[in-house]
Amino acid sequence: MDQAVYSVLDIVRRCNGVGDLDQLVAAEGLYRFVVDGVLVGAASSSDVQQLRKVSDSQANPPFAVDDEQRQLTFAGWCDDREKRSAAVAAVLGQLRAAGAWASLAKWRSELYMVYGGGGGGGAGGDGVAFALERAASYNFGVRTFGVHINGTTRLESGETRMWVARRSLQKQTWPGYLDQIVAGGIGNGAGVRASVAKECGEEGGIPPELAARAICAGTIQYFTRSELGLQPETQFVFDLELPRDFVPFPNDGEVDSFHLWTIDEVMDNIRRNRFKPNCAACVVDFMIRHGHLTPENEPDYLEILDNLHVKLPFPAPRFAASRDA
Amino acid sequence: MDQAVYSVLDIVRRCNGVGDLDQLVAAEGLYRFVVDGVLVGAASSSDVQQLRKVSDSQANPPFAVDDEQRQLTFAGWCDDREKRSAAVAAVLGQLRAAGAWASLAKWRSELYMVYGGGGGGGAGGDGVAFALERAASYNFGVRTFGVHINGTTRLESGETRMWVARRSLQKQTWPGYLDQIVAGGIGNGAGVRASVAKECGEEGGIPPELAARAICAGTIQYFTRSELGLQPETQFVFDLELPRDFVPFPNDGEVDSFHLWTIDEVMDNIRRNRFKPNCAACVVDFMIRHGHLTPENEPDYLEILDNLHVKLPFPAPRFAASRDA
Incomplete structure (x- = not known):
């Protein structure tokens, strides 16, 4: 295992490594993914070519590709959430069967909602442009x-x-790699709180009455990438103070073991790059919010914060049902 | 008084109202202020013209203005902190005497440090490019x-x-307008903690042993403007839980009265726009961090967070003395 010790800024930059999307698009010849005139993502040229091939093989191709503008969109007929979601599922099924994208070998059978312009930031509506298999x-x-x-x-x-x-x-x-006690993606159109309760039960054996004590303390946002592709992500961060006699246990095989560590032990493992990068970012946010990392003991304090709170160039959806909830 | 009730997003946008600097520079013909090749600010065309006039009246003009590039810089000879600070003080003294800038009527006799490239984000050095009277x-x-x-x-x-x-x-x-119990600018090269202790004593009658309990919980960052000009600002936000029997009292005439309010009373005054805009932003950050505003009860949750954590296009200085403090 890597024995190096890194600065906290190095660690959060490993998570927030993409930087400016426009520069990346230009440098790597990515295609912008635009729905209803709103930028919702970006795809590699090779993925777009494979997508186009499968799309064009259908009687009504669901995707349209503009090579000059380097832009991927839905075809005109594919104009609502249901049609788009069904068309995407069909195309991904074919790509998966053909073994086209490595990511699809890790098919999750979990749908992520992609948010567009309608209702994303405006009044009313949930802003969902279409649903997409998580692996894609x-x-x-x-x-x-x-x-x-x-x-x-x-x-x-x-x-x-x-x-x-x-x-x-x-x-x-x-x-x-090391991780939060519990973490997970918000899938299948679930709410934020419902996702917390679900993951607490599945990953940590935390019963609903304890999970309900978790306090949402904001978000971290970063633009990361892995060998699978780009991931602009918003994580709702929760603090959950557990009773002294509570011991978590893995319920679903996703966790090898749990450890109860001092703040210094946690930070030592952060600096040794033992955490999954976005989990490290979440720990660092906790250490800042609770005054363990301070402007006095951390020289990169302000730059670290910039890397934990990146404005993403895609619509911000509304998870709340109403202003009065 | 205005009886309207606003959304929380409206309120934080009143603080973070500037948006993209490049767009503002283009729209209003601002001059970029560049020191050692690093962007450190932006000034109106009329302010730059008055500054140039005074600068050019000196034997060794300290400023150089490029109208084509719309850029303000220091003259070549004005190449270190001491020379720049002295030259700026002299020019501002003349502008003040001439009644040239409205802001200078509110002379504070407090120096703000302007951070540049050297040491701002790199190793060593405090990154101070020069010192500047706060009012300017x-x-x-x-x-x-x-x-x-x-x-x-x-x-x-x-x-x-x-x-x-x-x-x-x-x-x-x-x-x-309403404000935090204690708040103030970091001036005269003070550290973050020293500024907290100073303001606690001056503004709230909070003794040093209580002020020391304040926990730095991160920052808010916004780009605001007032009739005086542009203000890209970083506020270190502290939480200070005071004893039940402690009652603050104004020590320096800056505060009219103190009030101990419920969370609902505070939020009602936020929505009625009774807080100074950046103080409102600080309250909203508190309400998010402590779970009073949530993704469930606040539909604009994600957009509010974006407006509380703006990446500023200027160097991030280091306030820490060392990594090991």
Whole structure:
């Protein structure tokens, strides 16, 4: 294992590594993915060519590609959520069967909502432009959403300890890396709170009455990429103070083991790059919000914060049902 | 008084109203202020013309103006912190005496540090390019820094109440508006913690041993403007839980009165636009971090967060002395 020790800024930059989308599009010849005139993602040229081939093989091709503008859109007839979602599912099914995209070998059977202009920032509507199999979200470079829960407990002395999960060595992504006690993507149109309750039960054996104590403390946002593609992501970050006698247990095989560590132990593992990058970013946000990392003890304080709160160039959806909830 | 009720997003946008600097520069014909090849601010054309006139009247003009590039820089000889600070002070003294800039009537006798490239983000050095009288910071549109302290107390029931200050009717800016219990700019090269202690004592009568309990919970960043000019600003936000029997008192005439309000009372005053805009942003950040505003009860949750965490197009300085402090 890598024995190097990194700065916290290095670590959060490993997560927020993409930088400016326009520059990336120009440098790598990406195609912008535009729906209803709104930018919702970006795809590699090779993925777009394979997508086009499958799309064009259909009686009514659902996608339109403009090579001059380097833009991917839906065909005119594919003009609402239902038609788009069905057409995308059909095309992805063919690509998967043909073994075209490596990502599709990790098919999740979980739908991510892609948000567009309608209702995304305006009044009314949930803003969903279409639904997309999670495994393909990287290929389209669409904005994704998740929940990460910092599980802590407070000793009688007042000292805070943090529960850390080691990911299963069988996980499809980042096996053996460290993670929050509980974290997961928001899929299948679920709400933020519902996703917390679901993941708490599945990943950490945290019962609903304890999960309900989790406090949403904001978000982190970053633009990351992996070998699978681009991932502009918003994570709702939760703090959950657990009773001293609570011990989490993995319920679904995604976690190898749980550890209750001091703040120093957690930060040492952060600096040694032992955390999955976006989980590291979530820990760093916790350490800042609770005053463990400060302008005095962390020279890159302001630059770290910039890398935890990136404005993403895609619509911000509304998860709330109403202003009065 | 305005009886309207606004959305929280409206309120934070009143603070973060500038948007993209490049667009503003193009739309209003601003001059970029560049030091050592690094963008550090932006100034109006009329301010630059007055500055040039005074600068050019000197034997060694300290400023250079490029009308074609619309760029303000220091003259070549004015190449270090001391020379620049002295030259700026001399020019501002003349402008003040001539009554040239309205802002200078509110001379503060407080120096703001302007950070440039050297050491701003790199290793070593404090990155200070020069020092500038606070009142003129708006004219140069340089990035400024401050501390805002959310003072709360916890009732025996566990309920949180927040101390709110009403600004003196004699304040130069935003008289009568609501404010944090304590807030102030970081001036004269002070550190973040030292600024907290100073403002706690001066503005709220909070003794050093209580001020030391304040926890830095991150920053808010916004790009605002007033009739005085542009203000790209970073506020270090602190949470300070005060004892139940503590009552703040104004020590320096800047505060009219203090009020201990419920979360609902505070949010009602936020929505009625009774807070100074950047203080409102600081309250909203508190309400998000502590789970009073949530993705469920606030439809604009994600857009609000984007407006509280703007990446500023100017160098991020280091306030820490060392990584090991």
